[in-house]
Amino acid sequence: METENETEDLDVASIDFPPIDDGEAPPGDLEDLNPAQAEAVREVSGPMVVFAGAGSGKTRVITYRIATLLAVHRVPPYRVLAVTFTNKAAGEMKKRLTRLVGEDLARDLWVGTFHATCARILRRHFEAAGLARNFVVYDDDDGRAVMRRIYKELKIDDKRFPARATLGRIRKEKQEGNLPKDFIPGDPFERVVLEAFEAYERHLASANAVDFDDLLLRVLFLVEDAKSTVGADLRGRFRHVLVDEFQDVNRVQYRIVRALSSEYRNLCVVGDDDQSIYRWRGADVTIVRNFRRDYPDAQIVKLEQNYRSTGSVVTAALGVIKPAKDREPKELFTENDAGEPVTIVAASTERDEAAFVVERITALLSQGAPADEIAVFYRTHAQSRVLEELMRAERVPHQVIGGFRFFERAEVKDLLAYLRVITNPQSDVDLLRIVNVPARGIGDTTIERLTAVATERGSTLFDAIPALVASGRIKGPPKKSLADLHRLLSGLVKTAATGSPFEVALEVLEASGYREWLEREQTAESEARILNMGELLNAVKEHEDEMSAAGEIASLGTFLERVTLSAAADELKDQPKVALMTIHAAKGLEFEHVFLTGMEEDTFPLKSLDPEGRCDLEEERRLAYVAITRARTRLYISHVQMRTLYGNVRYASPSRFIADLPKEVLQQEVTTQMRTSLRRSIDTGYVGGMSERVVTAAPRLAWSRDTEPRTAGPVVTRQAGERFVEREDEPARRSGFAGASLQSSGLVSGSRVAHRSFGLGVVVEVDDSSDPTATVRFEGWGQKRVKVRFLEAD
DNA sequence: GAATGGCCCGGCTGC
DNA sequence: CGGGCCATTC
Numbered sequence: 001m002e003t004e005n006e007t008e009d010l011d012v013a014s015i016d017f018p019p020i021d022d023g024e025a026p027p028g029d030l031e032d033l034n035p036a037q038a039e040a041v042r043e044v045s046g047p048m049v050v051f052a053g054a055g056s057g058k059t060r061v062i063t064y065r066i067a068t069l070l071a072v073h074r075v076p077p078y079r080v081l082a083v084t085f086t087n088k089a090a091g092e093m094k095k096r097l098t099r100l101v102g103e104d105l106a107r108d109l110w111v112g113t114f115h116a117t118c119a120r121i122l123r124r125h126f127e128a129a130g131l132a133r134n135f136v137v138y139d140d141d142d143g144r145a146v147m148r149r150i151y152k153e154l155k156i157d158d159k160r161f162p163a164r165a166t167l168g169r170i171r172k173e174k175q176e177g178n179l180p181k182d183f184i185p186g187d188p189f190e191r192v193v194l195e196a197f198e199a200y201e202r203h204l205a206s207a208n209a210v211d212f213d214d215l216l217l218r219v220l221f222l223v224e225d226a227k228s229t230v231g232a233d234l235r236g237r238f239r240h241v242l243v244d245e246f247q248d249v250n251r252v253q254y255r256i257v258r259a260l261s262s263e264y265r266n267l268c269v270v271g272d273d274d275q276s277i278y279r280w281r282g283a284d285v286t287i288v289r290n291f292r293r294d295y296p297d298a299q300i301v302k303l304e305q306n307y308r309s310t311g312s313v314v315t316a317a318l319g320v321i322k323p324a325k326d327r328e329p330k331e332l333f334t335e336n337d338a339g340e341p342v343t344i345v346a347a348s349t350e351r352d353e354a355a356f357v358v359e360r361i362t363a364l365l366s367q368g369a370p371a372d373e374i375a376v377f378y379r380t381h382a383q384s385r386v387l388e389e390l391m392r393a394e395r396v397p398h399q400v401i402g403g404f405r406f407f408e409r410a411e412v413k414d415l416l417a418y419l420r421v422i423t424n425p426q427s428d429v430d431l432l433r434i435v436n437v438p439a440r441g442i443g444d445t446t447i448e449r450l451t452a453v454a455t456e457r458g459s460t461l462f463d464a465i466p467a468l469v470a471s472g473r474i475k476g477p478p479k480k481s482l483a484d485l486h487r488l489l490s491g492l493v494k495t496a497a498t499g500s501p502f503e504v505a506l507e508v509l510e511a512s513g514y515r516e517w518l519e520r521e522q523t524a525e526s527e528a529r530i531l532n533m534g535e536l537l538n539a540v541k542e543h544e545d546e547m548s549a550a551g552e553i554a555s556l557g558t559f560l561e562r563v564t565l566s567a568a569a570d571e572l573k574d575q576p577k578v579a580l581m582t583i584h585a586a587k588g589l590e591f592e593h594v595f596l597t598g599m600e601e602d603t604f605p606l607k608s609l610d611p612e613g614r615c616d617l618e619e620e621r622r623l624a625y626v627a628i629t630r631a632r633t634r635l636y637i638s639h640v641q642m643r644t645l646y647g648n649v650r651y652a653s654p655s656r657f658i659a660d661l662p663k664e665v666l667q668q669e670v671t672t673q674m675r676t677s678l679r680r681s682i683d684t685g686y687v688g689g690m691s692e693r694v695v696t697a698a699p700r701l702a703w704s705r706d707t708e709p710r711t712a713g714p715v716v717t718r719q720a721g722e723r724f725v726e727r728e729d730e731p732a733r734r735s736g737f738a739g740a741s742l743q744s745s746g747l748v749s750g751s752r753v754a755h756r757s758f759g760l761g762v763v764v765e766v767d768d769s770s771d772p773t774a775t776v777r778f779e780g781w782g783q784k785r786v787k788v789r790f791l792e793a794d
Numbered sequence: 795g796a797a798t799g800g801c802c803c804g805g806c807t808g809c
Numbered sequence: 810c811g812g813g814c815c816a817t818t819c
Contacts, residue, residue, distance in 0.1 A: 086809095115809050140808085212809050281808065380806045402808080436795095443795045478795095567809060584807045606806055623807085646804070647810045 033057075033064070040270075040301040041065045044073060044240070047295040049288065050270040053332040054317065054629035055308025055590070058270055062244060063093060065268065066109070067100040069240055077108040081238045081260065085245040085588055086569045087113055087562075107550065110238070114253050115212060115565050118219040121234065122210070128230040129218045131208065134424045134557060137564040138204065138211045141408070143167060145429045146207075150199045153455075160760060161192045169193045170200060174213035175282035177220065177252050189760070206460060208426045216252045223259040236263040245588065246271030246291075250282035258294075267295070273328045274321050277584060277623045289328060302330050306629075308590055310339025312665040313631050319661045321625040324618060341667040344658060345638035348674040350598070353640045354386045356671050357595045358394050360636065361578060364593055371397050371576040373592035377583050377627050379604040382645075383597065384580050391578065401581035402568030411518070411529040412536050416563065418508045419501075422492045423556045425462040428454075432461065435485065438517035442485070446478040462489070488512060501556045502540045509533065539563075583627045594631035599639040600652035624657045637661075641674065 033041060037057055040050045041064045052058035066082060069075045084090040090111045098106040110117065119137065122129050138146070147163045150156070156166075170193065173183055180198045185191040204210065210218065225231040241261040243249065246269035249257075261267035269291060276285040292298055306314050314334045321327070347353035361374055376387055381403040391398045406412060414437050417430040425431070435450075436442045453471065454464035465486040469479055488511055496504045509515040518526050518533070540559055547554035568585040579591070598604055605620035628635060639654045670678070751763040753776060761776040 113809075215809085277807080280806085382806085439796070441795070445795085565809065582807060608806085619807095644810080 033061075034305060036301055036303050036305075037061050037064075039299075040268075040303070041068055043299055043301075044069055044268075045266060047265060047291075047298040048268045048301065049246075049291045049295075049298050050268065050301045050303060051328055051330055052270050052272055052303040053306060053330060054272065054275065054625070055306040055314075055334075056303035056332075057305075057307055058244070058303060059093070059096075061303065062242060062270060063096045063100065066093075066097060066240075066242065070097075070101050070105050075239050077105045078110065079237065079239045080242075081110040081117065081240070082112075082242045083114055083117060083244065083257065084111060085113065085248065086567045087116060087565070088567075088570045088572060089244070089588055090116070113565070113567070114249075114256070115215050116561075118215040118256070119561055119565065121219050121222075122215065125222060125230045125234075128228060129222055130205075131210065131218070132424075132426075135208045135210055136420050136424045136427055136430075136557075137215065137561055138207075138209045138429065139564050140212075141413070142209070142429045143200075143211055145432065146200060146203050147196065149428075149432075149451075150196055150203065154195060154199060156192055156196065161189055165189075166193050166196045167200075170197050171213060172282070173197070174211075174217060175250055175252060177217065177255065179217075203428070206426065207428050208424050209429075213252075216256060220252055220256050220259070223256060235259060239264045240266045240268070242268045242270070244270050245275075247273050247276035247285055247288045248278040248283040249287055250284055251287070252282075254284075254287050274324065274622055275587070275626050275629075277587065277619060277626055279619050285326075289326070304330055304332055306332055306334040307336070309334065309629065309632055310336055312338050312340065312342050313628060313633075313635050315665045316342045316635065316661045317625055317628040320621060320628060320657050323660060324621050324625075326618075338665070339633055341665050342635045342637060342661065343667050343669055344654075344661075345636055345669045345671065346654075346674050347638055347640045347671045348642070348677045350383070350386050350640055350643050351390075352671050352673045353597055353638050354390045355673075356638065356669075357387065357597060357636070358390045358396060360595070361391075361396055361593075362394060365396070369593060371578050372574070374595075375579045375581065375586065375589070375591040375593070375630065376595040376597060377581060377586055377630070378598050379583065379606055379623075381582060383603075387580055387597070391580075396578055397576060398578040398580055399571075399573060399575070401571050401579055402585050405568070405571070406532070406535070407563050407566070409529075409532055411532055414514065415505065415508060415533065415536055416560065418492070418512060418514075419505065419556050420560055421462070421489060422496050422504065422508070423560065425489065425493065426460045428461045434512075435461075438513050440485065440513075441477050441481045443478070446474060446482065449473060450482070462486075496556060500544060501554055501559050502537065502544055504556060505537055505540050509537075583623050586630050587626055590630050590632055592632045593634045593636075594627070595636045595638065596627050597638050598643070599637050599655040599658055600643065601655055602650075603643065603652065604655055605657070621657065624655075641677065 034057075037060070040048070040061045044065065050058070050061065052061070062082065066080060069080055070077055082090075082093065084093060090113060094106055094109065094111050097109065097111075100106075110120075112120065122131065122135070123133075126133050126135060144163070144167065147167050151158055151163050156163075169190075173179075180194060180201060183190075183194050183197060185194045204214070219234075222228065222231050223234045238260055241257055243257055248271070257267060257269075269288065271288045273285050273288050276283060276288075279285070292300065309317070311334055314332060314336070315338075318332060345353070345356055347356055357376060361376075364374060365371060378384060378387070384400055384403055388398070388400055407416070414434060417433040420427050420430040421434065432447070435447060450461055450464055450468050453459075453468045453473075454461050457464060457467060459467070465482055468474060469483050469486070474482070492504065492508060492511065495507050499507070515530075515533070518530050543559045543562060544554040547558060552558075568581070569587070569589070572579060572581075572589070583596075601607075604624070605617055608616040628637075637658060639658065640652060642649050642651050644650070749763050749765055753761055753763055753774075763774050763776050765775040
């Protein structure tokens with residue numbers, strides 16, 4: 001890992017570059033590049049911003065630029081930092097660079113995501129960052145567990161101030177670079193937030209743990225610290241810093257790269273403001289748009305030629321992005337053939353939609369299309385289930401990316417918790433998770449006593465065990481169990497000191513009785529869990545192999561960190577399988593055939609709780625643009641007439657984004673079921689048993705809003721852009737308390753209400769439709785639109 | 795102290 | 810619909 005001390009004085013010029021074997025132009029030979037691309041590769045000195053349109057050869061440019069830095073400008077690889085958006089992208093970039101400049105150079109480059117890069121820096125400079133060497137990274141789940149404990153400790157009322165809201169607010173502050181000391185509470189909620197914030201930071205510190213935001217923040221504080229030598233070292237370490245997907249960085253990340261590149265000022269950022277889709281987690285498009293203001297001497301390159309997609313796909317993409325506001329002026333174009341039209345599919349239900357998708361995919365596969373060149377996208381994970389069920393039934397090889405993730409399954413998390421306690425016994429959250437798994441007779445009362453002792457002594461739970469056992473405050477089986485557990489864990493810590501991660505994992509399964517416990521159960525569920533355990537062991541083994549291939553030594557720590565920092569997109573395996581994923585996960589990927597499903601109002605664009613839907617709509621639009629531009633040759637966009645959500649049938653109209661697609665590149669298909677349903681409604685004048693107010697997206701096709709409706713009768717046609725209408729009798733029937741009764745009980749603006757997730761709020765406006773909705777200003781959340789039936793009077 | 799059943803409630807996207 | 814939490818029961 002620490003190769004740089006030996007290589008610091010290495011004569012890079014003496015290295016023989018291996019021949020290029022993959023048909024890519026060698027570094028320095030820029031013949032194959034267009035003028036803009038060549039400029040982005042050649043001009044390596046000073047700040048630069050590259051606006052890279054979708055499919056404009058961005059990855060190639062970044063790879064060549066780095067290769068040029070190494071091979072032509074002889075920059076030592078360990079002095080180049082490239083930040084990518086996923087670990088997978090980092091891996092691929094390294095692979096390509098290995099082919100271009102050889103293993104020896106590529107190996108020592110710093111390539112990784114923000115989080116992985118920061119973790120790497122913190123592993124080196126843990127002391128300066130105020131951490132112990134074996135710190136662990138807490139994910140959201142762990143954060144929630146910490147917060148639950150804090151709520152108990154501080155006796156905060158979860159009804160009044162939901163933990164979810166508190167944690168959400170803390171995260172938001174940290175994403176903006178704020179710690180408790182920077183937080184000035186205004187209202188009662190914020191006073192609770194501050195109290196919880198302080199406790200949260202205290203808990204993480206005593207657990208020797210950091211959360212995702214801390215990884216960035218701690219590096220930020222180091223690198224911005226004018227007085228620290230580590231900070232000075234970091235500021236001068238990288239001669240070149242490159243950041244991909246720059247449109248999705250947040251303030252803290254921006255400050256980090258600014259500081260890291262402050263000495264040499266060779267900061268090259270690459271992005272596309274049209275593809276900024278992570279605003280909701282702190283990303284800020286204005287950073288890329290204002291880059292020129294922050295770096296007045298920055299060179300600006302625009303890559304506008306799309307090499308990826310057919311003309312039809314590019315035209316469609318331009319159609320959805322054109323209405324977007326505040327775009328960096330640029331014009332994406334292609335010289336590719338128009339190809340086939342984009343197909344708009346009208347289906348009846350999500351099942352019908354899935355059936356269509358699966359049928360078309362089966363056809364593509366039988367025509368010889370590789371399965372891994374086919375992808376199905378949706379806006380939210382919840383939509384994946386029907387698709388997955390049908391694919392399984394039809395035996396279409398597929399993989400679902402994200403969603404219920406492997407590493408989030410209970411049994412997997414259990415074993416991981418064991419491993420984390422072993423690397424870092426200070427981690428209370430992990431100890432609490434496994435203290436009674438498998439059941440060993442340590443119940444709530446014993447745990448409460450243990451927590452009490454830990455609090456009294458100001459120690460961790462692990463250290464409190466011997467104290468409690470010796471204190472005489474417990475006896476009988478719990479006492480013995482606790483003593484046994486302590487012995488078990490201490491023994492495993494010893495194993496870990498000498499054994500490989502794989503050996504330790506095996507030992508955990510045996511010594512803890514976990515494997516035996518699972519095997520005794522003998523249910524279908526426990527069998528699946530046993531399989532998952534096997535898969536997890538495989539993952540440990542694979543990690544060991546990969547690390548040793550890279551000349552590094554695997555430890556539990558490196559394994560755990562990789563697991564915690566892995567992104568959904570990293571799961572995508574190089575296997576011949578159809579990929580199912582959210583559009584967010586699809587960012588940066590491309591496929592020959594793309595199915596974009598669920599293109600209905602309120603599903604996509606997804607109806608937001610935020611009344612200032614305008615900003616959200618902008619981001620939804622960019623998301624649609626990202627989705628469309630993933631397709632190389634064939635693109636299907638489907639929408640359904642009715643969609644079931646939480647057991648409710650909702651009637652949907654086609655997304656307004658469909659209406660934005662230029663007609664001349666579209667063709668329409670209607671599923672058989674949809675056709676039948678249309679005919680029936682036309683024949684009988686009966687539309688799905690609904691009241692007259694409820695209408696169907698029916699015969700007027702989504703994009704033909706200018707044509708005459710073909711039907712007579714009570715079918716009221718809706719156009720793209722209109723919203724869902726819910727059955728009138730639905731909400732009252734199934735909700736515990738009636739929207740109607742609360743409505744008649746006089747919910748007016750000014751009413752004080754409570755919501756399970758958002759806590760206390762004041763009503764700003766009431767919308768008395770069939771399903772009453774109120775705009776409420778919540779403490780700490782701002783204004784939200786919520787259904788009245790989810791509100792309680794305060 | 796563990797297991798089971800009922801009830802409540804949700805509203806995304808994710809390192 | 811289905812997951813998570815709580816209360817009741819063994």
